[in-house]
Amino acid sequence: MSFLLHLITVTCILLPTIVGYNLVFGKGKIFHFGQIGLQILAAYPLWISIVLFDQYPIMGLLLGLISAFVAAWLLAWLSFRLDPDGLGVMSIAVHLSALNVVLNWQSVTRGALGVPGIPRWSFLADNVSFAIFVIVAVSVWCVFVWLLDRSAFGRKLQALSEHDWYAEALGISRKNVHIVAFLVAAGGALLTGVLLPQYLYLLSPTDFAFPAMIFVVMCVVAGKPGSMGGAILATALLMMLKEGLRLLPLSPGVVGPVRLLLFGLILLGAVWYRRDALFPPQREI
Protein backbone atom coordinates (compact mmCIF):
# COMPACT_ATOMS: atom_id res chain seq x y z
CA MET A 1 0.00 0.00 0.00
CA SER A 2 2.80 2.40 0.93
CA PHE A 3 4.57 1.54 -2.36
CA LEU A 4 1.41 2.36 -4.30
CA LEU A 5 1.05 5.63 -2.42
CA HIS A 6 4.70 6.42 -3.17
CA LEU A 7 4.18 5.58 -6.84
CA ILE A 8 1.11 7.81 -7.12
CA THR A 9 2.85 10.65 -5.30
CA VAL A 10 6.08 10.65 -7.34
CA THR A 11 4.14 10.27 -10.61
CA CYS A 12 1.91 13.22 -9.74
CA ILE A 13 4.89 15.31 -8.61
CA LEU A 14 6.58 14.88 -11.98
CA LEU A 15 3.45 15.53 -14.02
CA PRO A 16 3.49 19.37 -13.91
CA THR A 17 6.97 19.55 -15.42
CA ILE A 18 6.21 16.81 -17.97
CA VAL A 19 2.89 18.35 -19.02
CA GLY A 20 4.57 21.76 -19.33
CA TYR A 21 7.40 20.29 -21.36
CA ASN A 22 4.88 18.45 -23.55
CA LEU A 23 3.31 21.79 -24.43
CA VAL A 24 6.62 23.23 -25.63
CA PHE A 25 8.43 20.20 -27.03
CA GLY A 26 5.52 17.95 -27.92
CA LYS A 27 2.88 20.33 -29.19
CA GLY A 28 5.04 23.30 -30.13
CA LYS A 29 7.83 21.12 -31.65
CA ILE A 30 10.31 23.51 -30.07
CA PHE A 31 13.45 21.42 -29.75
CA HIS A 32 14.74 22.28 -26.34
CA PHE A 33 16.09 20.04 -23.61
CA GLY A 34 16.26 22.61 -20.84
CA GLN A 35 13.20 21.61 -18.79
CA ILE A 36 15.27 20.18 -15.92
CA GLY A 37 17.45 23.30 -16.12
CA LEU A 38 14.27 25.32 -15.52
CA GLN A 39 13.50 23.07 -12.58
CA ILE A 40 16.94 23.70 -11.06
CA LEU A 41 16.52 27.44 -11.49
CA ALA A 42 13.07 27.27 -9.88
CA ALA A 43 13.82 24.91 -6.98
CA TYR A 44 17.23 26.10 -5.79
CA PRO A 45 16.46 29.80 -5.19
CA LEU A 46 13.15 28.76 -3.60
CA TRP A 47 14.51 26.24 -1.10
CA ILE A 48 17.89 27.83 -0.43
CA SER A 49 16.26 31.10 0.52
CA ILE A 50 13.80 29.31 2.82
CA VAL A 51 16.08 26.70 4.40
CA LEU A 52 19.53 28.29 4.42
CA PHE A 53 18.60 31.98 4.57
CA ASP A 54 15.46 31.72 6.74
CA GLN A 55 13.22 33.65 4.37
CA TYR A 56 9.43 33.43 4.46
CA PRO A 57 8.00 30.70 2.16
CA ILE A 58 6.21 33.34 0.11
CA MET A 59 9.51 35.13 -0.47
CA GLY A 60 11.14 31.84 -1.52
CA LEU A 61 8.26 31.10 -3.84
CA LEU A 62 8.56 34.54 -5.39
CA LEU A 63 12.31 34.08 -5.88
CA GLY A 64 11.78 30.66 -7.49
CA LEU A 65 9.07 32.08 -9.73
CA ILE A 66 11.20 35.02 -10.88
CA SER A 67 14.23 32.81 -11.45
CA ALA A 68 12.22 30.21 -13.44
CA PHE A 69 10.48 32.88 -15.52
CA VAL A 70 13.75 34.64 -16.36
CA ALA A 71 15.24 31.30 -17.45
CA ALA A 72 12.09 30.53 -19.47
CA TRP A 73 12.30 33.90 -21.16
CA LEU A 74 15.96 33.20 -22.00
CA LEU A 75 15.04 29.85 -23.58
CA ALA A 76 12.17 31.48 -25.50
CA TRP A 77 14.55 34.18 -26.72
CA LEU A 78 16.99 31.50 -27.86
CA SER A 79 14.14 29.65 -29.59
CA PHE A 80 13.43 32.49 -31.98
CA ARG A 81 17.07 33.25 -32.64
CA LEU A 82 18.53 29.79 -33.18
CA ASP A 83 17.66 27.02 -35.59
CA PRO A 84 16.24 23.85 -33.96
CA ASP A 85 19.61 22.05 -33.72
CA GLY A 86 21.27 25.10 -32.20
CA LEU A 87 18.46 25.51 -29.68
CA GLY A 88 18.71 21.84 -28.71
CA VAL A 89 22.44 22.12 -28.00
CA MET A 90 22.11 25.51 -26.29
CA SER A 91 19.30 24.33 -24.01
CA ILE A 92 21.43 21.36 -22.91
CA ALA A 93 24.18 23.90 -22.18
CA VAL A 94 21.74 25.95 -20.06
CA HIS A 95 20.80 22.81 -18.09
CA LEU A 96 24.39 21.67 -17.55
CA SER A 97 25.54 25.20 -16.64
CA ALA A 98 22.81 25.48 -14.00
CA LEU A 99 23.70 22.02 -12.70
CA ASN A 100 27.39 22.91 -12.53
CA VAL A 101 26.63 26.08 -10.62
CA VAL A 102 24.65 24.19 -7.97
CA LEU A 103 27.29 21.48 -7.76
CA ASN A 104 30.22 23.85 -7.43
CA TRP A 105 28.88 26.88 -5.56
CA GLN A 106 29.20 24.92 -2.34
CA SER A 107 29.07 27.86 0.07
CA VAL A 108 25.48 28.51 -1.01
CA THR A 109 24.14 25.24 -2.44
CA ARG A 110 26.16 22.68 -0.40
CA GLY A 111 27.21 21.13 -3.74
CA ALA A 112 26.65 17.41 -4.26
CA LEU A 113 25.35 17.01 -0.71
CA GLY A 114 22.23 18.94 -1.59
CA VAL A 115 20.06 20.79 0.91
CA PRO A 116 18.67 18.52 3.64
CA GLY A 117 15.86 19.33 6.02
CA ILE A 118 13.41 20.67 3.48
CA PRO A 119 10.30 21.35 5.57
CA ARG A 120 6.82 20.23 4.68
CA TRP A 121 3.86 22.42 5.40
CA SER A 122 2.44 21.32 8.76
CA PHE A 123 -0.83 20.05 7.27
CA LEU A 124 1.11 17.78 4.90
CA ALA A 125 3.23 16.06 7.51
CA ASP A 126 2.01 12.50 6.83
CA ASN A 127 2.33 10.84 3.43
CA VAL A 128 -1.40 10.32 2.89
CA SER A 129 -2.30 13.98 3.29
CA PHE A 130 0.74 14.90 1.21
CA ALA A 131 -0.42 12.55 -1.57
CA ILE A 132 -3.96 13.99 -1.48
CA PHE A 133 -2.60 17.53 -1.66
CA VAL A 134 -0.30 16.60 -4.55
CA ILE A 135 -3.15 14.94 -6.47
CA VAL A 136 -5.39 17.99 -6.04
CA ALA A 137 -2.66 20.54 -6.89
CA VAL A 138 -1.46 18.58 -9.91
CA SER A 139 -5.02 18.01 -11.15
CA VAL A 140 -5.67 21.75 -11.03
CA TRP A 141 -2.43 22.35 -12.94
CA CYS A 142 -3.25 19.71 -15.55
CA VAL A 143 -6.76 21.13 -16.09
CA PHE A 144 -5.23 24.59 -16.53
CA VAL A 145 -2.75 23.31 -19.14
CA TRP A 146 -5.49 21.27 -20.85
CA LEU A 147 -7.71 24.35 -21.15
CA LEU A 148 -4.76 26.34 -22.47
CA ASP A 149 -4.03 23.59 -24.96
CA ARG A 150 -7.59 23.77 -26.29
CA SER A 151 -7.70 27.55 -26.37
CA ALA A 152 -6.68 30.01 -29.08
CA PHE A 153 -3.16 29.80 -27.68
CA GLY A 154 -3.03 26.03 -28.25
CA ARG A 155 -4.21 26.43 -31.84
CA LYS A 156 -1.62 29.14 -32.48
CA LEU A 157 1.12 26.95 -31.03
CA GLN A 158 0.02 24.03 -33.21
CA ALA A 159 -0.13 26.23 -36.30
CA LEU A 160 3.38 27.52 -35.63
CA SER A 161 4.67 24.00 -35.10
CA GLU A 162 3.20 22.88 -38.40
CA HIS A 163 4.60 25.75 -40.44
CA ASP A 164 5.85 28.94 -38.84
CA TRP A 165 5.68 30.97 -42.09
CA TYR A 166 2.06 30.05 -42.74
CA ALA A 167 1.18 30.87 -39.15
CA GLU A 168 3.02 34.18 -39.08
CA ALA A 169 1.40 35.18 -42.38
CA LEU A 170 -1.94 34.98 -40.54
CA GLY A 171 -0.71 37.39 -37.89
CA ILE A 172 0.39 34.88 -35.24
CA SER A 173 3.34 36.26 -33.33
CA ARG A 174 5.92 33.52 -32.88
CA LYS A 175 7.62 35.49 -30.12
CA ASN A 176 4.51 35.91 -28.00
CA VAL A 177 3.40 32.30 -28.39
CA HIS A 178 6.85 30.89 -27.59
CA ILE A 179 7.21 33.11 -24.54
CA VAL A 180 3.85 31.98 -23.14
CA ALA A 181 4.67 28.31 -23.86
CA PHE A 182 8.01 28.55 -22.04
CA LEU A 183 6.43 30.42 -19.12
CA VAL A 184 3.88 27.62 -18.72
CA ALA A 185 6.71 25.06 -18.82
CA ALA A 186 8.52 27.11 -16.15
CA GLY A 187 5.34 27.13 -14.04
CA GLY A 188 5.28 23.33 -14.25
CA ALA A 189 8.96 23.15 -13.34
CA LEU A 190 8.30 25.37 -10.33
CA LEU A 191 5.40 23.23 -9.12
CA THR A 192 7.52 20.07 -9.37
CA GLY A 193 10.37 21.98 -7.72
CA VAL A 194 8.07 22.92 -4.83
CA LEU A 195 6.69 19.41 -4.31
CA LEU A 196 9.58 17.00 -4.94
CA PRO A 197 12.03 18.32 -2.30
CA GLN A 198 9.18 18.51 0.25
CA TYR A 199 8.32 14.89 -0.42
CA LEU A 200 11.94 13.75 -0.09
CA TYR A 201 12.84 16.28 2.67
CA LEU A 202 15.90 16.89 0.49
CA LEU A 203 16.89 19.09 -2.41
CA SER A 204 19.37 16.88 -4.21
CA PRO A 205 21.29 17.79 -7.38
CA THR A 206 21.10 14.15 -8.53
CA ASP A 207 17.36 14.70 -9.13
CA PHE A 208 18.34 17.33 -11.70
CA ALA A 209 21.08 15.43 -13.53
CA PHE A 210 20.89 14.61 -17.24
CA PRO A 211 19.12 11.23 -16.80
CA ALA A 212 16.20 13.19 -15.31
CA MET A 213 15.92 15.11 -18.59
CA ILE A 214 16.05 11.85 -20.55
CA PHE A 215 13.16 10.58 -18.44
CA VAL A 216 11.10 13.71 -19.16
CA VAL A 217 11.79 13.48 -22.91
CA MET A 218 10.93 9.78 -22.84
CA CYS A 219 7.55 10.41 -21.17
CA VAL A 220 6.61 13.00 -23.82
CA VAL A 221 7.86 10.98 -26.80
CA ALA A 222 6.42 7.65 -25.66
CA GLY A 223 3.06 9.26 -24.89
CA LYS A 224 2.83 10.80 -28.39
CA PRO A 225 4.30 14.30 -28.62
CA GLY A 226 1.63 16.94 -28.03
CA SER A 227 -0.88 14.55 -26.46
CA MET A 228 -1.45 15.50 -22.85
CA GLY A 229 -3.30 12.30 -22.01
CA GLY A 230 -0.54 10.29 -23.66
CA ALA A 231 2.15 12.08 -21.66
CA ILE A 232 0.27 11.45 -18.40
CA LEU A 233 -0.22 7.76 -19.20
CA ALA A 234 3.40 7.33 -20.31
CA THR A 235 4.62 9.03 -17.13
CA ALA A 236 2.53 6.69 -14.98
CA LEU A 237 3.73 3.57 -16.81
CA LEU A 238 7.38 4.58 -16.97
CA MET A 239 7.39 5.63 -13.34
CA MET A 240 5.89 2.25 -12.46
CA LEU A 241 8.72 0.59 -14.35
CA LYS A 242 11.36 2.86 -12.81
CA GLU A 243 10.20 2.36 -9.25
CA GLY A 244 9.23 -1.27 -9.85
CA LEU A 245 12.84 -2.13 -10.65
CA ARG A 246 13.63 -1.47 -7.00
CA LEU A 247 11.51 -4.51 -6.09
CA LEU A 248 13.64 -6.88 -8.18
CA PRO A 249 16.20 -8.94 -6.26
CA LEU A 250 19.12 -7.03 -7.75
CA SER A 251 21.96 -5.29 -5.94
CA PRO A 252 21.72 -1.45 -5.92
CA GLY A 253 24.87 -1.34 -8.08
CA VAL A 254 23.07 -3.26 -10.82
CA VAL A 255 19.64 -1.56 -10.64
CA GLY A 256 21.04 1.83 -11.78
CA PRO A 257 22.75 0.58 -14.96
CA VAL A 258 19.83 -1.75 -15.79
CA ARG A 259 17.44 1.17 -15.46
CA LEU A 260 19.57 3.37 -17.72
CA LEU A 261 19.90 0.62 -20.30
CA LEU A 262 16.19 -0.11 -20.25
CA PHE A 263 15.25 3.57 -20.54
CA GLY A 264 17.76 4.05 -23.34
CA LEU A 265 16.10 1.23 -25.28
CA ILE A 266 12.61 2.58 -24.59
CA LEU A 267 13.65 6.07 -25.74
CA LEU A 268 15.24 4.64 -28.88
CA GLY A 269 12.08 2.67 -29.66
CA ALA A 270 9.79 5.61 -28.89
CA VAL A 271 11.78 8.04 -31.05
CA TRP A 272 11.80 5.50 -33.91
CA TYR A 273 8.07 4.85 -33.60
CA ARG A 274 7.20 8.56 -33.29
CA ARG A 275 9.77 9.83 -35.80
CA ASP A 276 7.14 11.34 -38.11
CA ALA A 277 5.57 13.29 -35.27
CA LEU A 278 8.93 14.43 -33.93
CA PHE A 279 10.63 15.24 -37.21
CA PRO A 280 7.85 16.06 -39.70
CA PRO A 281 9.07 16.60 -43.27
CA GLN A 282 9.55 20.32 -43.86
CA ARG A 283 7.02 21.65 -46.31
CA GLU A 284 8.13 24.12 -48.95
CA ILE A 285 6.44 27.50 -49.39
Added chain:
Amino acid sequence: MGFLSIREVSLAIQGHMILDHVSFDVNQGEVVGLIGPNGSGKTTLFNLLSGFLAPTGGSIHFRGSDITNCSPSVRAQKGIGRVFQNFGIFRDMTLEENILVALEALPHEQKKLLGDMKFLVHRTLAMVGLEKSAKKKAGALSGGQMRLLEIARTLKCGKDLFLLDEPTAGVSPKMTGQVSGLIAELKREGKTVLIIEHDLPFIGRICDRVIVLDVGKVVLEGTPDEVKQSKELQEIYFGADPTT
Protein backbone atom coordinates in the same frame (compact mmCIF):
# COMPACT_ATOMS: atom_id res chain seq x y z
CA MET B 1 2.26 57.02 -53.16
CA GLY B 2 0.11 53.95 -53.90
CA PHE B 3 -1.75 51.69 -51.49
CA LEU B 4 1.33 49.49 -51.67
CA SER B 5 4.52 51.21 -52.66
CA ILE B 6 7.72 49.40 -53.45
CA ARG B 7 10.70 51.71 -53.83
CA GLU B 8 14.09 50.61 -55.14
CA VAL B 9 13.84 47.27 -53.33
CA SER B 10 16.92 45.10 -53.72
CA LEU B 11 17.98 41.79 -52.29
CA ALA B 12 21.45 40.35 -52.59
CA ILE B 13 22.36 36.97 -51.16
CA GLN B 14 26.08 36.19 -50.96
CA GLY B 15 26.79 38.87 -53.53
CA HIS B 16 24.21 37.48 -55.94
CA MET B 17 21.52 40.01 -56.86
CA ILE B 18 18.10 38.34 -56.53
CA LEU B 19 16.10 41.56 -56.83
CA ASP B 20 17.62 44.65 -58.37
CA HIS B 21 16.07 48.04 -57.51
CA VAL B 22 12.47 46.94 -58.02
CA SER B 23 9.98 49.81 -57.86
CA PHE B 24 6.25 49.91 -58.51
CA ASP B 25 2.98 51.00 -56.91
CA VAL B 26 -0.26 49.12 -56.49
CA ASN B 27 -3.39 51.22 -56.07
CA GLN B 28 -6.28 50.40 -53.77
CA GLY B 29 -8.79 48.03 -55.35
CA GLU B 30 -6.46 47.11 -58.18
CA VAL B 31 -5.71 43.54 -59.27
CA VAL B 32 -2.11 43.39 -60.46
CA GLY B 33 -0.49 40.36 -62.04
CA LEU B 34 3.19 39.64 -61.46
CA ILE B 35 4.63 37.40 -64.14
CA GLY B 36 8.04 36.27 -65.25
CA PRO B 37 10.02 33.11 -65.88
CA ASN B 38 11.13 30.79 -63.07
CA GLY B 39 13.88 32.35 -60.99
CA SER B 40 12.93 35.90 -61.91
CA GLY B 41 12.34 36.80 -58.24
CA LYS B 42 8.53 36.82 -58.02
CA THR B 43 8.17 34.65 -54.91
CA THR B 44 11.23 36.34 -53.36
CA LEU B 45 9.46 39.67 -53.83
CA PHE B 46 6.39 38.22 -52.07
CA ASN B 47 8.64 37.03 -49.24
CA LEU B 48 9.96 40.57 -48.91
CA LEU B 49 6.45 42.02 -48.96
CA SER B 50 5.26 39.58 -46.27
CA GLY B 51 8.34 40.21 -44.14
CA PHE B 52 9.97 36.78 -44.31
CA LEU B 53 13.03 38.29 -45.96
CA ALA B 54 14.58 41.69 -45.29
CA PRO B 55 15.63 43.74 -48.30
CA THR B 56 19.26 44.81 -48.58
CA GLY B 57 18.08 48.13 -49.99
CA GLY B 58 14.96 50.17 -50.64
CA SER B 59 11.68 50.51 -48.79
CA ILE B 60 8.15 49.12 -48.72
CA HIS B 61 5.19 51.29 -47.75
CA PHE B 62 1.69 50.01 -47.08
CA ARG B 63 -1.15 52.53 -46.71
CA GLY B 64 1.47 55.25 -46.40
CA SER B 65 3.41 53.73 -43.51
CA ASP B 66 6.85 52.22 -43.81
CA ILE B 67 6.66 48.48 -43.17
CA THR B 68 10.16 47.61 -44.39
CA ASN B 69 11.29 46.46 -40.94
CA CYS B 70 7.99 45.03 -39.66
CA SER B 71 7.75 41.34 -38.77
CA PRO B 72 5.48 39.06 -40.84
CA SER B 73 2.88 38.88 -38.08
CA VAL B 74 2.75 42.68 -37.75
CA ARG B 75 2.29 43.03 -41.51
CA ALA B 76 -0.52 40.47 -41.42
CA GLN B 77 -2.18 42.42 -38.61
CA LYS B 78 -1.88 45.58 -40.69
CA GLY B 79 -3.96 43.85 -43.38
CA ILE B 80 -1.57 42.00 -45.70
CA GLY B 81 -2.79 38.48 -46.43
CA ARG B 82 -0.84 35.86 -48.29
CA VAL B 83 -1.85 32.73 -50.14
CA PHE B 84 1.13 30.39 -50.57
CA GLN B 85 2.05 28.40 -53.62
CA ASN B 86 2.13 25.09 -51.72
CA PHE B 87 -1.18 25.55 -49.85
CA GLY B 88 -0.62 27.51 -46.66
CA ILE B 89 -3.08 25.56 -44.60
CA PHE B 90 -2.47 23.46 -41.52
CA ARG B 91 -3.00 19.88 -42.58
CA ASP B 92 -3.07 18.40 -39.07
CA MET B 93 -5.82 20.79 -38.00
CA THR B 94 -9.50 20.49 -38.92
CA LEU B 95 -11.02 22.84 -41.47
CA GLU B 96 -12.85 24.59 -38.66
CA GLU B 97 -9.61 25.10 -36.71
CA ASN B 98 -7.87 26.39 -39.84
CA ILE B 99 -10.36 29.25 -40.07
CA LEU B 100 -10.62 29.77 -36.32
CA VAL B 101 -6.86 30.13 -35.82
CA ALA B 102 -6.77 32.82 -38.49
CA LEU B 103 -9.66 34.74 -36.91
CA GLU B 104 -8.07 34.47 -33.47
CA ALA B 105 -4.85 35.96 -34.82
CA LEU B 106 -6.60 39.20 -35.76
CA PRO B 107 -5.91 42.34 -33.72
CA HIS B 108 -8.15 42.67 -30.67
CA GLU B 109 -10.20 45.60 -32.02
CA GLN B 110 -10.92 43.73 -35.25
CA LYS B 111 -11.91 40.58 -33.37
CA LYS B 112 -14.48 42.51 -31.36
CA LEU B 113 -16.23 43.50 -34.58
CA LEU B 114 -16.48 39.94 -35.87
CA GLY B 115 -19.28 38.80 -33.58
CA ASP B 116 -19.87 35.07 -33.24
CA MET B 117 -16.71 33.37 -34.46
CA LYS B 118 -18.28 29.92 -34.82
CA PHE B 119 -20.93 31.36 -37.11
CA LEU B 120 -18.27 33.13 -39.16
CA VAL B 121 -16.25 29.91 -39.43
CA HIS B 122 -19.24 28.02 -40.80
CA ARG B 123 -20.16 30.85 -43.15
CA THR B 124 -16.61 30.85 -44.52
CA LEU B 125 -16.68 27.09 -45.04
CA ALA B 126 -20.12 27.32 -46.65
CA MET B 127 -18.78 29.94 -49.04
CA VAL B 128 -16.53 27.29 -50.61
CA GLY B 129 -18.89 24.35 -50.11
CA LEU B 130 -16.86 22.72 -47.36
CA GLU B 131 -19.22 23.15 -44.41
CA LYS B 132 -19.93 19.42 -44.23
CA SER B 133 -16.21 18.68 -43.81
CA ALA B 134 -15.74 21.16 -40.93
CA LYS B 135 -14.48 18.49 -38.54
CA LYS B 136 -12.23 16.78 -41.08
CA LYS B 137 -8.45 17.25 -41.10
CA ALA B 138 -7.45 19.72 -43.80
CA GLY B 139 -4.81 17.25 -45.03
CA ALA B 140 -7.63 15.11 -46.43
CA LEU B 141 -8.73 17.80 -48.90
CA SER B 142 -7.85 17.87 -52.60
CA GLY B 143 -5.45 20.52 -53.89
CA GLY B 144 -8.31 22.62 -55.24
CA GLN B 145 -10.26 22.44 -51.99
CA MET B 146 -7.15 23.42 -50.02
CA ARG B 147 -6.70 26.43 -52.28
CA LEU B 148 -10.35 27.47 -51.92
CA LEU B 149 -10.12 27.10 -48.15
CA GLU B 150 -6.96 29.21 -48.03
CA ILE B 151 -8.37 32.03 -50.16
CA ALA B 152 -11.70 32.03 -48.32
CA ARG B 153 -9.86 32.13 -44.98
CA THR B 154 -7.74 35.09 -46.09
CA LEU B 155 -10.82 36.82 -47.48
CA LYS B 156 -12.80 36.48 -44.25
CA CYS B 157 -9.92 37.65 -42.08
CA GLY B 158 -10.35 41.27 -42.99
CA LYS B 159 -7.19 41.56 -45.08
CA ASP B 160 -7.00 44.45 -47.51
CA LEU B 161 -4.04 43.44 -49.62
CA PHE B 162 -3.84 39.90 -50.96
CA LEU B 163 -0.60 38.37 -52.16
CA LEU B 164 -1.61 35.30 -54.16
CA ASP B 165 1.29 33.07 -55.17
CA GLU B 166 0.19 30.90 -58.09
CA PRO B 167 -3.36 30.32 -56.85
CA THR B 168 -4.16 27.91 -59.67
CA ALA B 169 -1.06 25.73 -59.16
CA GLY B 170 -2.07 22.17 -58.27
CA VAL B 171 -5.74 22.94 -58.89
CA SER B 172 -7.88 21.00 -61.38
CA PRO B 173 -9.23 22.96 -64.40
CA LYS B 174 -12.75 22.69 -62.95
CA MET B 175 -11.64 24.22 -59.67
CA THR B 176 -9.62 26.92 -61.42
CA GLY B 177 -12.97 28.47 -62.33
CA GLN B 178 -13.98 28.52 -58.66
CA VAL B 179 -10.62 30.05 -57.65
CA SER B 180 -11.07 32.65 -60.34
CA GLY B 181 -14.59 33.33 -59.00
CA LEU B 182 -13.20 33.91 -55.51
CA ILE B 183 -10.60 36.34 -56.84
CA ALA B 184 -13.36 38.16 -58.71
CA GLU B 185 -15.20 38.42 -55.40
CA LEU B 186 -12.10 39.98 -53.83
CA LYS B 187 -12.16 42.54 -56.61
CA ARG B 188 -15.87 43.23 -56.11
CA GLU B 189 -15.25 43.81 -52.41
CA GLY B 190 -12.66 46.45 -53.33
CA LYS B 191 -9.68 44.42 -52.11
CA THR B 192 -6.26 44.96 -53.58
CA VAL B 193 -4.64 41.90 -55.11
CA LEU B 194 -1.11 41.19 -56.26
CA ILE B 195 -1.02 37.84 -58.00
CA ILE B 196 1.81 35.67 -59.29
CA GLU B 197 0.64 33.40 -62.09
CA HIS B 198 2.04 31.56 -65.09
CA ASP B 199 -1.35 31.10 -66.72
CA LEU B 200 -1.44 34.15 -69.02
CA PRO B 201 -5.08 33.79 -70.16
CA PHE B 202 -6.07 33.61 -66.48
CA ILE B 203 -4.04 36.79 -65.78
CA GLY B 204 -5.65 38.44 -68.80
CA ARG B 205 -9.13 37.71 -67.47
CA ILE B 206 -8.72 38.99 -63.93
CA CYS B 207 -5.94 41.60 -63.81
CA ASP B 208 -6.14 45.35 -64.35
CA ARG B 209 -2.42 45.63 -64.82
CA VAL B 210 0.52 43.29 -65.31
CA ILE B 211 4.14 43.69 -64.18
CA VAL B 212 6.81 41.51 -65.73
CA LEU B 213 9.91 40.58 -63.74
CA ASP B 214 13.03 39.10 -65.28
CA VAL B 215 16.33 38.36 -63.50
CA GLY B 216 15.21 40.44 -60.54
CA LYS B 217 14.21 43.56 -62.48
CA VAL B 218 10.91 45.04 -63.59
CA VAL B 219 11.16 44.86 -67.37
CA LEU B 220 7.62 45.60 -68.44
CA GLU B 221 4.43 47.08 -67.05
CA GLY B 222 1.03 47.67 -68.65
CA THR B 223 -2.48 46.38 -69.19
CA PRO B 224 -2.79 42.62 -69.86
CA ASP B 225 -3.34 43.27 -73.58
CA GLU B 226 -0.33 45.57 -73.86
CA VAL B 227 1.90 43.09 -72.09
CA LYS B 228 0.63 40.11 -74.10
CA GLN B 229 1.39 41.83 -77.38
CA SER B 230 4.82 43.06 -76.36
CA LYS B 231 7.91 41.61 -77.98
CA GLU B 232 9.80 41.66 -74.69
CA LEU B 233 7.39 39.17 -73.13
CA GLN B 234 7.85 36.76 -76.05
CA GLU B 235 11.61 37.07 -75.64
CA ILE B 236 11.50 36.52 -71.89
CA TYR B 237 9.32 33.43 -72.13
CA PHE B 238 10.37 31.91 -75.44
CA GLY B 239 13.78 33.53 -76.16
CA ALA B 240 14.65 35.90 -79.00
CA ASP B 241 13.17 35.04 -82.40
CA PRO B 242 16.16 33.98 -84.54
CA THR B 243 14.45 35.29 -87.71
CA THR B 244 14.36 38.89 -86.41
